[in-house]
Amino acid sequence: MSPELPLALLPPFARSHCHGRHLRYRRRDPTEGVLVFLGRCRDEALASVLAKRGPMPLLEAAIDLVRRRTEFFKDEAAVGEVVKAVTAAKEKFDAEERLKKRAADEAQKNRLQEEVAAAAKAEEKKNVRKPNSGNGLDFDTYSWTQTLQEVTVNIPVPQGTRSRFVTCEIKKTHLKVGLKGQPPIIDGDFYQSVKTEDCFWSIEDGNFISVLLTKQNKTNWWKCMVQGEPEIDLQKVQPESSKLSELDSETRQVVEKMMFDQRQKARGLPTSDEIQKQDMLKQFMAQTHTGMQIATDTHQKATVYEHELF
Template identity: 55%
Template sequence: MASDPEKFDSMLLAMAQQHEGGVKDLLNTIVSFLSRKTDFFTGGKKGEWELVVKDTFYAHAKKAQEEADRIKKEKEEADQRLKDIQRRKEQERLAQDFEPASVTEVTEEEATKMQEDIDKDKKTKAEVGSGDGGADAEADGPADEEEDPKEKGKLKPNAGNGCDLENYRWTQTLEEVELRVPLRQVLRPRDLNVVISKRHLKVGIKGQPPIIDGDLDADVKIEESTWVLQDGRTLLVNLEKVNKMNWWGRLVTTDPEISTRKINPEPSKLSDLDGETRGLVEKMMYDQRQKEMGLPTSDEQKKQDVLKKFMEQHPEMDFSKCKFN
């Protein structure tokens, strides 16, 4: 056996691409060559070639199955870690939602004083609104916000309170940041390079320049952060924030900054919905994100299962130049 098992891959791939019948036709060509140009079938003892074929095929079949089992196990473990983290977060959110509100007792005198202050404030606002400058003052409000030098050049947050960038999209709640990186090819987890540090994130495909390599906007909990490859085409990274009181202005410091003043915190209340409704909303949000990134929706992905299974069963074939409608 050759010391480098991948030595002839390019040659064999070129041959495979010329066999429309797939692996079966390719094997037929190789066996025909052995029959016509060598003494493989006739040069040894009777039945010896059968043992060689059997031993060779079974040895590689065992390796292929072990590799498939390992990849499946890694995916299941990653999916389970993600589910455990999401389940724990939902429990924490529900606990916070039902946490009893604190009540501060006041005396009758304090209550009377508070009501007088409220009435006085309402009267002042009414007088300002009825004056000549009322309309102008109201119109100047948003303009003053836009003229704030600290807000100049900042982007408006996307629907998930994050930002849609050229190579990836990130969203956030007060508790976590979700990163989605669409991949231009079908990959396996071992093909990716994902390193999550307390204040640094590196994401990329092995052998290629990193897609993300920079300092995070704030610290994250490494042990609570995870990543998973969805359908071989989308990398999903969940980062657990250390400081759960602040919104991030950007994913990494090299990204353009968003205006945290314009953040809508509603997505963080998804846990208020019942299980069935929440599942429907999450599916709609996922499909919308996929469409925005030019990727297939959940229903469209199901239609690609047959193709995906065929590609997984024949990893030796190069599908990079194939076009699928």
């Protein structure tokens, strides 16, 4: 059993913080006595001494205590053990600093990513416009409108323009249209693919080209007609309620769901998907509560049965 170290042998600064408790050290390994000494004295005491006298006086006081009260330094390897302890502490400190730096770098990286994402979102929001009355957009050289099934593009041309003066190529994912001998008015990829066999163009009133595009996916609104152009705010799309009865059941459900979600968001209420998730969570919690109640009742019955047996 390790002998006790009387308080009278402790330095005054440590004696006042040990509250009458004796400290132990082992003669077989004096370094353990130092560790016990440092571990038993409160962190507040050590921090107070460290703040008043600095790191080296604290270490010197601990080493001097070992020199005066133990035979530690009679061992030729004593200095090496002290150096080993200091080296281990330095390595631990360096490892902690590397972890701190790594955490700081990761935090800075995350902040930069958040800033980039916020900037991109702000730029995207800046590029989002309110749709025209046909749920599309109007530009200087053309305009477009849409329903869930089709997209109509109108391109003004000089009065009296004939079809033979027009060049129009409609591909599954690309549209190129303009007047022969001139740069194309539209030349870009669609927001989504179209059914080329159900698309066509014509000259209307001799002063504009009308291009009718049939959507491949008839359950989505297009944010833009050609990729890269300004997008519309889909939250402000206004389906024509009077034509809902003309839609097939699947498309009608999609439109009604979208209209419901728009009304809910405008009122600050949950959308249909959020309501569904809330209902699923309530069902899960109810099932979990029922299962816990059954388990509790079973446990109580087993306890009563065990009590009756013994």
